[in-house]
Amino acid sequence: MDERVFLIHRRILIVGPVDSGKSHLFRRVMEVWRRRGYRFSALDLDVGQSTLGVPTTINCLCGKVHRYFFYGFTSPRAYPYRFLAGACRLNRGGRMVVDTTGYVEFPQGLELKANIMEILRPDLVIAVDLGKPPWEPFLRSLPFRVVFAEKSPRVRVRGSQEREAYREGKFREYFRETEQGKIPRRSLIPIRPGRHPEPGNLVSFRRAGEDLFLGWIEDVGKETVQVSYPAGKEPTEEVVFSYYNIRRAKQPTLF
Numbered sequence: 001m002d003e004r005v006f007l008i009h010r011r012i013l014i015v016g017p018v019d020s021g022k023s024h025l026f027r028r029v030m031e032v033w034r035r036r037g038y039r040f041s042a043l044d045l046d047v048g049q050s051t052l053g054v055p056t057t058i059n060c061l062c063g064k065v066h067r068y069f070f071y072g073f074t075s076p077r078a079y080p081y082r083f084l085a086g087a088c089r090l091n092r093g094g095r096m097v098v099d100t101t102g103y104v105e106f107p108q109g110l111e112l113k114a115n116i117m118e119i120l121r122p123d124l125v126i127a128v129d130l131g132k133p134p135w136e137p138f139l140r141s142l143p144f145r146v147v148f149a150e151k152s153p154r155v156r157v158r159g160s161q162e163r164e165a166y167r168e169g170k171f172r173e174y175f176r177e178t179e180q181g182k183i184p185r186r187s188l189i190p191i192r193p194g195r196h197p198e199p200g201n202l203v204s205f206r207r208a209g210e211d212l213f214l215g216w217i218e219d220v221g222k223e224t225v226q227v228s229y230p231a232g233k234e235p236t237e238e239v240v241f242s243y244y245n246i247r248r249a250k251q252p253t254l255f
Contacts, residue, residue, distance in 0.1 A: 001025070001126070001149055006032045009124035009145070010095045015113055016128030018102030021152045023051050025126060026099035033095070039063065040095035045087060045116070048074040048163065051099060054174045054214065055167040056202060056244055058083075060090040070204035070211045072191045072242030074167065076103050080112055082191065087119050098122065106134050117142070171246055174214065177231040182224045189240045197225060200247030205229065206238040216246055 006012065006029050014029075016022045023046065033040050041062040044052040053059035058069040069086035076083040098120060103109045117125070123144050129151040130139065139146045158166075188197050201217045215229030229235065 001147070003028075003032050005124070005147060007036065009122075011098075011120065011122040012096070012124045012126065013098040013100065013117065013120060013122035014126045014128065015100050015104065016102065016130060016149075016151070017104050019155055019157045020102070020128040021155045022046075022099055022102070022128055023049070024152070024155070025128070025149075026051060026097060029097040033097070038095055040097065041092040043087075043090055043092070043096060043098045043120075045076075045083075045098065045100045047071050047076065047083070047101065049166060050170065054170045056242065057211075057214070058086040058090055060092065062092060068211050070191075070202075070206075070214070070240060070242070072202065072204075072240075073244055076101050076112055077108065079192070080108070083112070084115055084119065087116055091120055096120070104130065104135065110134060110138060114138070175216075175228070175230065178215075178228045179231045180218060180226055180228050181235050182226050183235055183239060185221070185223055185225050187237055187239050188225060189238070191240055191242045195241075195243050197241050198243070198245065200245035201241045202244050202246060203227060203239050203241040205233070205236040206240060207236050209238075212236065217241065 012029055014022045014025050030042050041060055044050055044059040047056055050059060052061050053068050055074050056072050058071050060067050067090060069089050071083055071086050073079055125146045126149055127139050127146055128149045131148045197217050197220050199217050199219055203215045203217060204211045205213050213230055213233050215227045217225055218228050219226040
């Protein structure tokens, strides 16, 4: 794709199925804008195979400032309302490039992307490998420019085991050095009401509603919960937890 198209648009959103080359385009746009000295935000919505953060999180990089939203699952199908809330929370004005998930199945995948476009209001959508119905007529009806791109022949298809290995590697890197502490059980807020904490559940430590760092539950007591988190961090009083479990090879059914 001609890089000049990246320069004449300020808000670029990339959509396409799994293993279509979205993340490659995402990084390429960032590289072009950096070379030009542009100030911009990069929003990574791929909660399963994140480029900018760890799995289960939505990430936004603006210069050297990295913020994330703890979505809590590795597929937007698990909790689409929360997924959209995360996109709203990290939306920034000005120049921005957005990478999306490979969830494009009809109708829910298309509806979710339509809502994301309504929230982020791009002026260019790059649609990779989506030139057939129902996506093609939908994309042509949008009130902003759409560029259809073919899937690159250099893109390598990854199986489910390889994708899971990628997630595990991301978690290992993030939790390379950890320490443990106890927090009051009453401090734990479930992402979904009615859920109870279990060992292995991912947590996010927050302050004033902003996610600061991740951890996981080691042990659940009657009054306190023992958690592990990156070394050097200070636990906060607000902690949300997901039932995504980093100790479990097969995750519970989410949808």
